[in-house]
Amino acid sequence: MLSTMMDRPLLLDTFMERAATEFGEIGIVSRRPDKTLHRHTYADMVARAKRLAAALVDLGIAPGDRVATLSWNHYAHLEAYFGIPAMGGVCHMVNIRLAPEDIAWIINHAGDRVLIVDDVLLPLYRRFADAIDVERVIVVPLTGEPVPDDLADYERVLAQARDDFVYPEKSEYDACGMCYTSGTTGRPKGVTYSHRSTVLHALTGSLPDNLNLSYNDTVLPVVPMFHVNAWGLPYMATMTGAKQVLPGPHLDAESLLDLYAAENVNVSAGVPTIWMGILNALDAEPERWALRADLRMTVGGSAAPESMLRRFDAHGLTVIQAWGMTETSPMGTTGRLKPAIRAMDSDTQYAKRATVGTSVPLVDIRIVDADGQVASRDGESMGELQIRGPWIAGGYYGLDNSDDNFTADGWLRTGDIATMDGDGYIDITDRTKDVIKSGGEWISSVHLENEIMGHPDVAEAAVIARADERWGERPLAAVVPRDGGEFDPGSLRAFLLERMPKWMVPEDIVVVAAIPRTATGKFSKRDLRAQLGHAKPG
Ligand code: AMP
Numbered sequence: 130m131l132s133t134m135m136d137r138p139l140l141l142d143t144f145m146e147r148a149a150t151e152f153g154e155i156g157i158v159s160r161r162p163d164k165t166l167h168r169h170t171y172a173d174m175v176a177r178a179k180r181l182a183a184a185l186v187d188l189g190i191a192p193g194d195r196v197a198t199l200s201w202n203h204y205a206h207l208e209a210y211f212g213i214p215a216m217g218g219v220c221h222m223v224n225i226r227l228a229p230e231d232i233a234w235i236i237n238h239a240g241d242r243v244l245i246v247d248d249v250l251l252p253l254y255r256r257f258a259d260a261i262d263v264e265r266v267i268v269v270p271l272t273g274e275p276v277p278d279d280l281a282d283y284e285r286v287l288a289q290a291r292d293d294f295v296y297p298e299k300s301e302y303d304a305c306g307m308c309y310t311s312g313t314t315g316r317p318k319g320v321t322y323s324h325r326s327t328v329l330h331a332l333t334g335s336l337p338d339n340l341n342l343s344y345n346d347t348v349l350p351v352v353p354m355f356h357v358n359a360w361g362l363p364y365m366a367t368m369t370g371a372k373q374v375l376p377g378p379h380l381d382a383e384s385l386l387d388l389y390a391a392e393n394v395n396v397s398a399g400v401p402t403i404w405m406g407i408l409n410a411l412d413a414e415p416e417r418w419a420l421r422a423d424l425r426m427t428v429g430g431s432a433a434p435e436s437m438l439r440r441f442d443a444h445g446l447t448v449i450q451a452w453g454m455t456e457t458s459p460m461g462t463t464g465r466l467k468p469a470i471r472a473m474d475s476d477t478q479y480a481k482r483a484t485v486g487t488s489v490p491l492v493d494i495r496i497v498d499a500d501g502q503v504a505s506r507d508g509e510s511m512g513e514l515q516i517r518g519p520w521i522a523g524g525y526y527g528l529d530n531s532d533d534n535f536t537a538d539g540w541l542r543t544g545d546i547a548t549m550d551g552d553g554y555i556d557i558t559d560r561t562k563d564v565i566k567s568g569g570e571w572i573s574s575v576h577l578e579n580e581i582m583g584h585p586d587v588a589e590a591a592v593i594a595r596a597d598e599r600w601g602e603r604p605l606a607a608v609v610p611r612d613g614g615e616f617d618p619g620s621l622r623a624f625l626l627e628r629m630p631k632w633m634v635p636e637d638i639v640v641v642a643a644i645p646r647t648a649t650g651k652f653s654k655r656d657l658r659a660q661l662g663h664a665k666p667g
Pocket of ligand 1: 310357429433450454455485557571
């Protein structure tokens, strides 16, 4: 029997209209590159997003077309988050930390027709401009410097746009956003989010046991808007009417702490590297910043050690762990304590908080062992974390979905190795892939190895992750010199610095006689880690 309910689609359009009418006066504060603050409101944001939508229609952009952003977290990026989907387009958030050739590859693969780029990122754009063929480049003038004549000025585009934009009819299954995974093996893969998946993710993410958002909150996403939708925070905040504080390019601890204090921030989210920096600043000068007593930070992207949770507690601040990935929009688990655990001793509570927590509503998670069986919920049996749900990717853009990232019965294989205990708390113990996660961003070991092996003095090389207090992980390169000869790590570093961003280049380069191999002749990173004393925990 069919219900008597209306069949209304779940669309971001409804978030926009409600934000403009119900809390149009609530603020959106952005930090410009010169550190001054730009202020506008939800009413401004929605009016400008609709102008952007109208301008894109006038440029001939059609529903389903991709419009890329190359931007920090700020007001114009938020306008793109809503304005592009409003006209039926897909907002493709490009990770500015990738190598220029990877950015070009991604833009070409996505078939982006327009690129919106911050003026401060024009030097990066120039490095790949010749390798892409978007039809229009629109520059956001954050610095006030004139936009180069050959490119369009975002403010002028908005000023000249019609102000009578009408939302076109859409299906909730239409794509609204797109991010690429950062290519662990081979090429990056595109994940497209739908209006429906984004709305449901925002609703669930805002629940009390997750981010617990309302229009009484002030949210500062440190996590970049070019990395998995800033974990959905811009959508959640716009849905609930929370004030948004967007930090622009200034992500150092002092700049963030200043902004937390000045703008009364009580909800923030970012990778462990950011929180380590903040902890060190707080430890050094605990009295310097007048932070809100209810400031809570969600940490995800890589493991947050228990010691970090304890150290934040000493400052009276709460850190909540979450787990997710580009393919999961990203929210899959959050680490809130269930009532029975709140009654337990403090060490047990810390142990639970140091896990990634339990599954969020509407997603199913299972741990599947090497024999293909669902592992027991005993906190010890390890297996691959598999997940399914309405905001979990069921395939990749432009790829055959029989990819081995998906099981025959419809689950996403995450490549994370985990345990689940009797209370449902999930602990990530390893990754099946050998990617290095530094400061929240992937470094592909394969990519690094390929570059290193391009050095004339290198016979072969393998890269593994070593734990790093500041960055979570850093790459460590094991190198076999050509002809067993002398080897100068400094010359290899210089060689790599010419080929990739500095943060990807390993500080640690060790010379070994041979790289251990598996029975099938592949590098055995497990053996190499053991040999070099960098075994992964778990
Ligand atoms: P990305 O798609 O770049 O967001 O990376 C997703 C991957 O980051 C996951 O598959 C995990 O390996 C890792 N990850 C995310 N959150 C956590 C966490 N809280 N603890 C440990 N690893 C995490």
